[in-house]
Amino acid sequence: MRFLSQVMVITAKDLRAEMRTKEAINASFAFALVILLILSFAFDPTEETTREISGGLLWIVFTFAGTLVLNRSFARELPNDCLDALIAAPVPGAALFLGKALANFVLILAVEFVALPVFGIFYNVRWTRQFWPLMLVLVLGTWGLTSIGTIFSALTVNIRLREVMLPLLVYPVMIPMLLGAMRLSALLVAGQPVTGDDTVWFKLLFGFDIIYTALSLVLMETVLLG
């Protein structure tokens, strides 16, 4: 119970700080919308093309836009040496990870919930036909992105080129999750149910999230203190 309350305190602090400055969320929203707009000019959005590219397109946008949020996660602690105060407090590394990951998760999901309808308009797609399964993919994929991104954000926080290093480190690790999320999103946006062999991608997303969340919970303290 105490663990959860510390997690919620950290999540609330990050969300409150972000809502006051809107640094990450505004950049992320703008980036997602611009990419969707540019790609809508690059491709001829016929129904067949859209069906083929929707999964990849959506997750490229979500991943790039999400990285902007993740980059700020621990960088926010650098001014005034706030990270020292967090490390000095009797807060387990796991609680710190979960608190920050939950805040990032909420912010990235918010960007995705704005980007999805925009995608539907720009590409003339009725993406709501498999609404709840698509939401499940979004939640699982976003948690995968968030858990890896948060731990790597902590790892790169003291690196001068962290804005470059974070994507370089995170994207290769995310490939299995991205494969699953892209495949499932493509099916669901096209209105097709996930059946047969394709259900294995759901299992992959669940497994990926569990493994990387567990690893991050265990490694956070080591990552912060070396």
Place this chain on the structure above:
Amino acid sequence: MSDAAVDCAGVWKFYGDYPALRDISFEVRPGACLALIGRNGAGKTTLLRILAGFSKPGKGQAHIFGQEPRNAEARRRIGFIGHGIAVYDELSAIENLRLFAKLYRLPNAESAAREWLERTGLDRVRDGLVREFSRGMRQRLAVARAFLHGPSVLLLDEPFTALDDRAVAVLQTVLRDALAAGRTVIMSTHQLREALELATHVALINRGRIAFHGERTDEMLSDPGWIYARYGES
């Protein structure tokens, strides 16, 4: 087991091949105030960061009341003021203190936060965002943040540097109160006069080694430069 509040035994710290700390050993009894002095780069900050649990020694051990500094119980007993104020610019003064009171699991976070805002003279601006504060106000808030949870051991890294008169007065008052209440203080400083007025003990660090460690004497108080002249590098 030692009943010292803080003890260091054979602590070394390396940055690459360079030994920033060399075989540091000392004890600080509960209720004592140790002024850690030395030139820039002598290793004072490195030592304080090891005691605060931010960094691990390369060799040797440091303990706070017999526990590793990273132990949760030890962390609850440490208050730290470093070079940064360690409060969030985007939050108000009361939100910052409430945040840390909750992280330290204080039974009544709200009243603790309000009490320290009052003690540091910030109660009238409690809802103001820290980014709108003057430098002196920010420093007083940093003092409130460090003392908020009633730490038994206070680790202060150059606490008097760049403080305005009011912040110096606030800090001296809360440090005197803390020492009177039996708390232990270790502070690194270049402001010898302010520090020696409070200190019961003095340690001089030269290039990562302790060159002198002992009780503060009247001689040091009357001539703060004396210790450098006697034990410092030529």
